[in-house]
Amino acid sequence: MSDRADEHSAASEEARAAGPPGGRRTGVSLRAPANPVSRKAIVLWLLEGLFWSVILVVGSFLVTGWIEDGRWSWLPGWALDNIGWLPWLIVLLLVPGTLVEPFWRYAVHRWEFSGDVVYARSGWLSREWVFVPVSRIQTVDKAQGWFERMLGLATVEIRTASHAGSSTIKGLEYEVAAGLAEGLARRAEELRDDAT
Numbered sequence: 294m295s296d297r298a299d300e301h302s303a304a305s306e307e308a309r310a311a312g313p314p315g316g317r318r319t320g321v322s323l324r325a326p327a328n329p330v331s332r333k334a335i336v337l338w339l340l341e342g343l344f345w346s347v348i349l350v351v352g353s354f355l356v357t358g359w360i361e362d363g364r365w366s367w368l369p370g371w372a373l374d375n376i377g378w379l380p381w382l383i384v385l386l387l388v389p390g391t392l393v394e395p396f397w398r399y400a401v402h403r404w405e406f407s408g409d410v411v412y413a414r415s416g417w418l419s420r421e422w423v424f425v426p427v428s429r430i431q432t433v434d435k436a437q438g439w440f441e442r443m444l445g446l447a448t449v450e451i452r453t454a455s456h457a458g459s460s461t462i463k464g465l466e467y468e469v470a471a472g473l474a475e476g477l478a479r480r481a482e483e484l485r486d487d488a489t
Contacts (some may be wrong), residue, residue: 300368326412333444334402334464336393341438345388353380359440404462406473409484414459423460429453435474437467447479449474 359374397417404413411425434450441447447470448463465473 299479311479326403326414327407328402328404330399330402330462330464331446331466331469332399333446335395335399336397337440337444337446337464339391342391342394344440346391349387350380350384353383400462402462403444404465404473406476409480411460413462414462415461423458425451425453425458425460427477427480428437428484429455429458430477433477433481434472435467446469449477451477 297470327489344357356378357376360373365379394417398415399418402415404411406412411423411427411430413423413425415423430451430453432450432452434452436448436450437446438448445467447465447467449465449470451460451462453459462470464474
């Protein structure tokens with residue numbers, strides 16, 4: 294048996310042992326994928342969280358000012374009397390989540406490309422484990438947002454014909470993302486060539 298067949302067989306066994314994506318199988322636990330994302334992803338998620346938090350807080354100050362101008366007279370008196378607390382309540386709720394989320398996500402987000410399967414785990418409040426058979430991959434893209442470009446990070450987007458089989462791996466060093474995207478595209482092409 295060739296090395297490629299051995300790798301495919303091992304990857305298939307791992308995928309079978311873990312069960313189908315989204316499915317439950319008792320008695321078998323999912324192991325974590327081998328590779329963590331870049332530590333700079335913590336900064337990325339912190340910057341993204343701060344950006345959206347600032348937008349929400351500024352928006353709440355604007356809405357509060359608009360409400361205090363008497364344009365929302367249909368609100369109950371107790372709400373109008375205490376509307377000045379709205380932005381501070383939003384700050385109080387957002388700050389802990391914004392500071393904790395990046396570290397929590399870093400602990401969860403992992404990925405692995407072994408044999409003919411890409412395995413990724415992601416999430417924050419909820420977790421998602423995705424197994425993508427390389428033979429089903431239609432496109433592999435790498436993308437960079439503003440903050441990712443500043444930090445030298447990139448996102449690999451793996452798409453299959455089914456949305457449920459697609460995956461996104463965020464927070465990778467740019468070189469790692471480029472290498473992964475190239476390796477996946479090359480392996481997917483090899484598998485398509487073998488099938489014909």
